[in-house]
Amino acid sequence: MGKVFDAAEVAKHNTPESCWVILYGKVYDVTDFLSEHPGGARIILKLAGKDATEEYDPIHPPGILEENLKSEAFLGTVNADTLPKVQAEPPSDAVEQEGPPPMEDLLNMDDIEQVATKNVSKKAWAYYYSASDDKITKHFNTEVYRSILLRPRVFVDCTKCDLDTTALGHKLGMPIYVSPAAMARLGHPAGEAGIAEACRSFGAMQIISNNASMTPEQIVQDAAPDQVFGWQLYVQVDRKKSEVMLERINKLKAIKFIVLTLDAPVPGKREDDERGNAVGASAPVASAAQAAYKASDSASNANNGGGGVGRQLFAGTDPSLTWRETLPWLAKHTDRPIILKGLQSHEDAYIASLHTPQVKGIILSNHGGRALDTAPPAVHTLLEIRKYCPEVFDKLEVWADGGIRRGTDVVKALCLGARGVGIGRPALWGLGAGGVEGVKRTLQILSDETKTCMRLLGVERVEDLGPHHINTRLVEQQLYDGPSGLDKIRGTFRARL
């Protein structure tokens, strides 16, 4: 049986350059085999210099060894007495780690949210986590994706899979973008610039919040030449302030479009946020947002608890925007394309499509469930548009956000006609969980999951996804089927011409 080795001798050969293992009492030199191992080199190297029998045996049928190793790989036998005794596994709490886990251990959005929840301040958690009233819409945003089934096709070559797409003509590395979520520095000092850095690695688009905790200039400062940003505008009661801001934005080449947010003309009631702020010692108090329209109210809206971060940020926002007044005003102050955010009915999507070319796209959104509870998810609005006025998809780019937690969710939105899919909280949780690396991990997971889903559907490119890849039967049974406002709208617009 050839030479007899001591275990200590074998143990020295534990590198890619010289890799020996013990199997069934025999010693093999598997250095040359490393690159051929179907399971990859790393798993062998982990066992290099050791007795690998216990790991190897139950997952390899007999004969595989001889089949795959050349005869010269066999070096001899091991002296059994020299092998170390098996050690008991340490009690599981002994290996419990301190501190946040490495990012690559986080497998999905829930993992990331969980770590971020531990990392960030109560105030930050409450602001990010909160949604209006009973959070019915927040949860439904996610649940509605769960109720759509996929229709995988087989016998399709899925070697290649490509997430490349475009937004308003700009090339993007993936159809997932970061929504204009505010106050990133509450969660991590890297802030919105950190999100930008992560997006750069993936060619992902980012929409900068009007309430970002950093200036737009800071955020886009290290952008890649082809990196794409949008900037979110909450029009202020004091229009001058908005005009000054637009002037600044107009100077920033990285910012390709303006996102006008329409789904929160007044703030939603985010109770976690309000409570979150009542907890701290130096809790903010007055809600200036309320002050904005208090004057016109007989019974004031003002005494709701302490006023959360959301309510404070809202201060000064103009609730009087209209199709007729606001778009022309905006045209005077910027020639960037306008994206309207927060549409939740086919009627408004249709009206938007009558405002091209100034308006180039719409974002179907309920503000992450943070504005009006029991508002419909973007999936409903996508289906409504498909049903009542599918021509909207030809005239405008339609994006969607809210509730995305899985690559399958991304794919489903794309199948329904969305060109891009926004993530808000997942980006902030990523930042909270691990700063720039956390956001990268978020994008990596969603990218991987999206590709896996596309491959298993038998689809190579984003633009090939369509409604025949999904079964939306259950959602269709929830869909609005009352009278459409389209006739009236068409009448009004025709009359105006």
Next chain:
Amino acid sequence: MGKVFDAAEVAKHNTPESCWVILYGKVYDVTDFLSEHPGGARIILKLAGKDATEEYDPIHPPGILEENLKSEAFLGTVNADTLPKVQAEPPSDAVEQEGPPPMEDLLNMDDIEQVATKNVSKKAWAYYYSASDDKITKHFNTEVYRSILLRPRVFVDCTKCDLDTTALGHKLGMPIYVSPAAMARLGHPAGEAGIAEACRSFGAMQIISNNASMTPEQIVQDAAPDQVFGWQLYVQVDRKKSEVMLERINKLKAIKFIVLTLDAPVPGKREDDERGNAVGASAPVASAAQAAYKASDSASNANNGGGGVGRQLFAGTDPSLTWRETLPWLAKHTDRPIILKGLQSHEDAYIASLHTPQVKGIILSNHGGRALDTAPPAVHTLLEIRKYCPEVFDKLEVWADGGIRRGTDVVKALCLGARGVGIGRPALWGLGAGGVEGVKRTLQILSDETKTCMRLLGVERVEDLGPHHINTRLVEQQLYDGPSGLDKIRGTFRARL
């Protein structure tokens, strides 16, 4: 860098008259800025005289400070050594409060119910909380609102929002009224008069329970001149008693109408109430209600446990009311308009519409789930009427109660055609939680939520709400679609003419 201040010196300037803060080691006088702060003055005053950096930094982009403060606001720097050391947060249970929280900390109906549950006696809790059998209808009353989606419209000026409405021609400050919930003093000594006081602040209507724990005279005593009350009548077997009572009511100008309750000709089986009363030492025993119809029963209905408060209150109520006999009798004893309460089918709504002008309105109600379990919620009856006999809405005012917990619920009922929406338990829980202030808090929350909802729908006035603002698809799938009794009713009434 100018003057150097000790922290103690800065600390003196902590009032609206002289307000200094430390930011990034610098001292600013922000007294003049207080009124301009988008987040409101109070949040700054909370930090007046202190180092506000930690609070300020993560939610303000750099440059904002310089942009907003005049240069003379900068006073100098702070001597870092004089700043107090950061104190550890006290352990959370150390800050646990004694006693009920301030009313403004209660953010929603659940909070209020929770506090009231702690405050009131077991008997009161059991009476208020209870509903019939398995409380399926009680819960469904609320759940059905959750399953209706809203359809927010964007780009609508929502600066103004107005809850004003009318009931039977009387002006009201809000479309929410207090239902005839009995035994208010069980929950708080302020009783029904306390509810009246709270309603006065909001221009809200109140229907006084036949089983109020105060006399109608006491309840309306401090009413505002334009305050609107109704009075609920349970017709007694001993009609004389009811006639005497009607005489008293006829003398009270504040009482504008009579509400004849029809959904509880016999008491429902409210097990919590029955058990709640079995607990106390001096528990009531016999159920006189049963006695009322015992005579005609072969097997008596009488031996259900101890008999709850509900069953006792029911004693003497006449179960023999009919369209033909009761309305003419009533006409003899009052000329106040009649509102019929407890209708649960389109057939009865239709019959009611044949009894104008004596009958001026109907209340769709299942008695808060306290009469018959698995009875339909008012939302069902609203939809039934819309489907089978929408003309009812033109002939009668249709009000609805049961299950309202959110402003969105109020809005949904109004969208379906209700002119007013009643709250029963929420008013009693409010009273239990904080007396008059608790009821005010209840009305304030619902008022604020209703307005926020209307604004986010893009609706300024109550009368502009309509079915196109909601998606009732899921509820429609539960709706009765068997044969309607309308044909027979029309035949009968035609024959009678």
Next chain:
Amino acid sequence: MGKVFDAAEVAKHNTPESCWVILYGKVYDVTDFLSEHPGGARIILKLAGKDATEEYDPIHPPGILEENLKSEAFLGTVNADTLPKVQAEPPSDAVEQEGPPPMEDLLNMDDIEQVATKNVSKKAWAYYYSASDDKITKHFNTEVYRSILLRPRVFVDCTKCDLDTTALGHKLGMPIYVSPAAMARLGHPAGEAGIAEACRSFGAMQIISNNASMTPEQIVQDAAPDQVFGWQLYVQVDRKKSEVMLERINKLKAIKFIVLTLDAPVPGKREDDERGNAVGASAPVASAAQAAYKASDSASNANNGGGGVGRQLFAGTDPSLTWRETLPWLAKHTDRPIILKGLQSHEDAYIASLHTPQVKGIILSNHGGRALDTAPPAVHTLLEIRKYCPEVFDKLEVWADGGIRRGTDVVKALCLGARGVGIGRPALWGLGAGGVEGVKRTLQILSDETKTCMRLLGVERVEDLGPHHINTRLVEQQLYDGPSGLDKIRGTFRARL
């Protein structure tokens, strides 16, 4: 202010003959008022001789006292110093009772099952509670009733309410009967005779189980002259045994019909029962039932655990029954009407209707979920018959069992066309909870609940209940709508003539 009494003096007047109470410091003689009190005399007597102020005050508006009592009822005032000090309520665990609670404290079927579960042996519990496989059908039997809504009508005189009905022409006091549930003595020594005794008080029908733990003669021994019994037949492989048994039954006048059970030709898999029997020391072992058809099986059905009570009882049952063979055989041995039990499809209901006059009725039943899991509930079969072959209701009496837990359930089954509604487990739990008194309590609760439901629907007599009183929309969406077997059946039967 008249005379001043010591509390001790007042305390002596604590009987119906002389009843004094103290209210707000005054002493009243309410003896004459006892019979007039709307809340009943008992509640006052409970407080007789005592200070009733605390109980009285919050539920009576001021003035009620003076209004209702004659002036001579006022006797004087009480010496406050002589009143006993208020005693603290004893800690709640101090009043915790030993032993089962009095029957009248049990308010519903769940209460009764809970008490019985504590009282009876593990084996009895397991036998009664068990159902096949995952108990999906057992739970669905009840849940399906919960998903049917009621349609109460108002302004209907509901003073009278009458549960009288008939079965096969025999008068019954209520439309609820006791199903042929086996092994009553497992739960209580009163056994099936105890159930009979309880039924007698209510004019309720009882079907005696083939596997009763007492002889039919014993069970009917103390029957009232007009008491109605049926007898359940499981035809035995050894037909002689069945014939002998039928001979005995033919001699018992109280037994008016034979119930031939068809839904369990082989035993269902009742895992609780099988486990329940594995627990005891002297657990039964072999399953003779299996032996019955083992011979013809390639792979035996025999080694399922220990074999529960159900499996043992099943021993000897003939699985070979057919329409063609069994009914003629039965005609030779009895001329009592035949009721076929266990029909679960409209097809079989229709075939049964072709076998009049021998077959006079059918029982829609899935054996309480004990035979085949995911079998349909009787409500489905009722609706199937209504949809496919409603003429069955004219030719046969249709009864239904399974899942009944509330009077509303009873009413719903009756609305769908059932003439009678069977309860199995509730009768056994009643027996287990309190023997004869427990069964009476069960029947009393269901009777009371049924009447309350009928009154609140505005229905006086059982025969007036109809499908317009219920909303079965949700159930209809679950209903079988595949091809009906009726055409084939009609062809076959026509050919046979």
Next chain:
Amino acid sequence: MGKVFDAAEVAKHNTPESCWVILYGKVYDVTDFLSEHPGGARIILKLAGKDATEEYDPIHPPGILEENLKSEAFLGTVNADTLPKVQAEPPSDAVEQEGPPPMEDLLNMDDIEQVATKNVSKKAWAYYYSASDDKITKHFNTEVYRSILLRPRVFVDCTKCDLDTTALGHKLGMPIYVSPAAMARLGHPAGEAGIAEACRSFGAMQIISNNASMTPEQIVQDAAPDQVFGWQLYVQVDRKKSEVMLERINKLKAIKFIVLTLDAPVPGKREDDERGNAVGASAPVASAAQAAYKASDSASNANNGGGGVGRQLFAGTDPSLTWRETLPWLAKHTDRPIILKGLQSHEDAYIASLHTPQVKGIILSNHGGRALDTAPPAVHTLLEIRKYCPEVFDKLEVWADGGIRRGTDVVKALCLGARGVGIGRPALWGLGAGGVEGVKRTLQILSDETKTCMRLLGVERVEDLGPHHINTRLVEQQLYDGPSGLDKIRGTFRARL
């Protein structure tokens, strides 16, 4: 009263040869009666020589004893003083067993999974248990069966019941087969050969996994002459390897067909598996599977945690298979019939039916929920085929797997047109719970349950099951009803001819 026995004397007669029991103080010789006892002999023998009164009494009506025993069976009375005192039941934790329970105590698939979960290593558990993403499809696979109702027919002779069927013309003892589940030796050293041994006892078919932990030769080594195996092929990027393997398979007569797996061209994301492997000390690391297509990816799919067993096994699998290329290649290397596994749409089922005679069957499967989460269950695909292209059932054998946990599930799949039903995890859990005996127990339970279900439906043979035996109404409401790809497919194939 005849002779008086001491209990000790009676106790000696405790065998089938001489079996005495004491009942109500009397001693009987029941030896001759043993074979006649309807409840079987074993239950009496358990009580042989003892006082059986307590066991006997509550389940036998009086008189039964005399009726069944000949008079000579009565031997005399027992001396009561000699009877042992009743012993208290030992406390229940005292009888708590050590070690796994006997297989016959496991009553259903859940029991078996529970025992296996305790027995096997964390890694094995994670590999077996895991499914992709949120395991929605894994759970839905089972839930969808629960939502199908059965339609039992009565008065059908169900003495005989036969599970015999065929697959591709080969006789089988049951319509349940073992799916190609990998890595059986992870769970138990008996491995895939152990599964084969269990299958042999039941005439059940087994499909050998491409990733079996034993060689095909080992697995079929002890096969019965008529035992049927299939072999699963994952085509390798290195086609030579697959060709060599096919050559080996072609030599094994027991393997009757090749199963080409199509539903996992890339591995699903099985998070439990990935985490399960991160736990152990010697956790595998690199995911070679990813490497396979990494080259063509812009953003790599590679850094998902540690890479579970599933991901490792996947290494080298060819994701480029197509109808046009792969089937002809396969035809060159084997003439065994081809079964395509993993079809999830009616379109692919239809295309498969165009590839006869090489393709002889299809397996509707979503890989046990391990590939793409929210993919449809096989029940959906069965219903889709029935709806869109029922002719597929005539051209191909259609098998189905995923979610089977009960005999009723098996029956439902068969009713919908499946010829065979595969179990994967249940076989592995069986192996983990008890090796060969555990797999036998799994098959026995499913066989028994399937027969019970068929009998209660009134069906004797597998081929008589049809859609009229089930109510799929609820599932039909979830079914895809978008545009079918069939037209396009028909066009393409016609053009190709």
